[in-house]
Amino acid sequence: MKVLLTGATGYIGSAVTDHLVAAGHQVLALTRGTDPQHGRAWHGQLVGDTADPVSLAGAVTPEIEAVIHLAPPSGDADIDTAVVEALVTPLRGTGRPFVYTSGVWVLGATGEAQEVAEEAPTHPIGIVGYRPRIEERVLAEVTEGVRAVVVRPGIVYGRGGGIPAILVDRARRQGVPEYYGEEGVRWPTVHVDDLAELFVAAVERAEAGTIWHGVGDSAVPVRDLARAAGRAAGVLAAPQAVPVEQAAEVFGPLFAEALALDQSVSGAAARGALGWQPGRPGVVAELAFGSYRPVEVFGAPEGPETDAEVASIRSLVADVEQAQQNELVDRFLSVFRPEDPVWTTGHGKRLSGFEEIATFTRKVLPGATAESTAVYDVERVLFLRPDVAAVNVRQQPVRHDGTRIADRPEGRPFYILVKDDGTWRIGAAQNTVAVD
Ligand SMILES: NC(=O)c1ccc[n+]([C@@H]2O[C@H](COP(=O)([O-])OP(=O)(O)OC[C@H]3O[C@@H](n4cnc5c(N)ncnc54)[C@H](OP(=O)(O)O)[C@@H]3O)[C@@H](O)[C@H]2O)c1
Structure with a gap:
């Protein structure tokens, strides 16, 4: 028409x-x-x-x-x-x-x-x-x-x-x-x-x-x-x-x-x-996770296809947050690639391979949010390849009502994400405590 x-x-x-x-x-x-x-x-x-x-x-x-x-x-x-x-x-x-x-x-x-x-x-x-x-x-x-x-x-x-x-x-x-x-x-x-x-x-x-x-x-x-x-x-x-x-x-x-x-x-x-x-x-x-929050994007042309990829990446990081906040072990593990993932915690502990990450998560996640939790916001996405992205995340400690805990430092998670069969997952992750 x-x-x-x-x-x-x-x-x-x-x-x-x-x-x-x-x-x-x-x-x-x-x-x-x-x-x-x-x-x-x-x-x-x-x-x-x-x-x-x-x-x-x-x-x-x-x-x-x-x-x-x-x-x-x-x-x-x-x-x-x-x-x-x-x-x-x-x-x-x-x-x-x-x-x-x-x-x-x-x-x-x-x-x-x-x-x-x-x-x-x-x-x-x-x-x-x-x-x-x-x-x-x-x-x-x-x-x-x-x-x-x-x-x-x-x-x-x-x-x-x-x-x-x-x-x-x-x-x-x-x-x-x-x-x-x-x-x-x-x-x-x-x-x-x-x-x-x-x-x-x-x-x-x-x-x-x-x-x-x-x-x-x-x-x-x-x-x-x-x-x-x-x-x-x-x-x-x-x-x-x-x-x-x-x-x-x-x-x-x-x-x-x-x-x-x-x-x-x-x-x-x-x-x-x-x-x-x-x-x-x-x-x-x-x-909280979508179009109202600017994300710096590098390595991909501007346009709806890149927007859709960034939206999928934000959705994955939202999954990380949801899983952490609600202590959902299986959901947390589902964000990792099964093939040889590596995760270095904010305290510098390196977990190598899916089984090590799973064992650690089962041990530490239940009860981890009894007093406080955290929010995760994607700040920067660098597409190294169309199916590989380096993602900078800002992690802020919050109370259960979502308000910031002022005297607790932020984290700076860094994820290498890989898109396999249409789904983004974490291939490698490193968290760092921000001291300044
Ligand atoms: N946004 C909401 O949440 C919402 C909810 C319910 C209903 N609505 C209704 O939906 C309609 C569109 O809303 P919107 O949010 O898209 O508004 P908007 O972003 O302000 O867009 C208004 C549009 O109307 C044009 N326009 C304004 N005055 C005009 C005029 N005198 N002659 C010709 N065109 C004129 C503007 O053109 P220019 O480029 O020349 O300014 C612009 O294209 C409105 O009737 C609004 O009441 C909106």
Whole structure:
């Protein structure tokens, strides 16, 4: 399909572009800037401003087979209605899809209710006050022969961006991770690449007049998310609750209210009816081990293939951490190659061969974390060959609540990893205590 996409340069729009193209569609990007954007996977680019609906006349030509409207609201209901009308009118009588992007904030606080579904009544908070009316306006186009569909994303994360990046930035600046409002606040979340796949599914096969929640995890405790954001920022301190009034001074009252909103929202309908399979790591894992944490990479070309290898390496190091923290002997051993691995401990004890490592691990790991544990962060990856990597890790001692033990030195594990049969494992490892 030839798909006209508004908001194509944005956070979600960039991922939607990638997944539409991967699914064989052509993206015509509507941008407000006139400069051609090189390096995008777009088929074409046309100029229009959603703050000026008149500029959109003629954007949807007869060759456009679908429209995805991702550009954010203007703040003026009349303007946004006029934008929808300008984009949707040329589709009338064609049965072609028009996908409007709303958001779960239109549901308001879900309170005690668990996993609110699409049929629930809307109770929009201030920042999205008139958005349900735009949703209704869009869905009314069904009677005009348009396959009108609404997608409501949860809080979007991944690719190092979105609202979680704001939490990482705040933690870095303040020296303490923050969350807003009450301690029990929960956010429905979705990985940006999973969400982009939902947009593709919606364009390809959502029925006319339907609403879909783009939600991977229905209710993530924001306190956990804040702790992970702190970790991404290198700040291992207990998360601090910031009252909404105080948050309003930083973010403005409308956004502060949204950040403090407690919601539990179901994304089950899209899984069932559209076959959507959101399977990427959850937001806490993504913050702690994924795209929010810069890694220096050497010896491999920039690009998605290298990114995928680095993600696999981070996942292996996350396994080391999980196994250590939970004293899982077999899981710890599974990170080593069976062929002649060598591990020199932080105290200089060299363990040679799998059996020696296994015997030592069985002896020392059970009970090792009774008082404290450690977090492991990949800092540098040098690809010596496509299937051999030298990896520098930072190991920090923490209490069981994840806060840093200040008077205990860090470790500097160094791993030589080998990729055998598609799986990275440790071929050789050395830990060193950092004394300065
Ligand atoms: N991020 C989330 O967690 C989340 C959650 C729920 C719903 N949503 C909704 O999803 C949509 C996209 O969000 P996002 O996070 O991808 O936002 P974003 O990163 O800020 O991107 C916004 C996009 O819209 C374009 N745009 C802004 N004003 C425009 C205008 N006047 N005319 C034409 N294009 C304009 C921007 O283009 P420029 O390059 O010119 O700036 C950019 O491409 C929004 O409607 C948002 O409310 C987002």
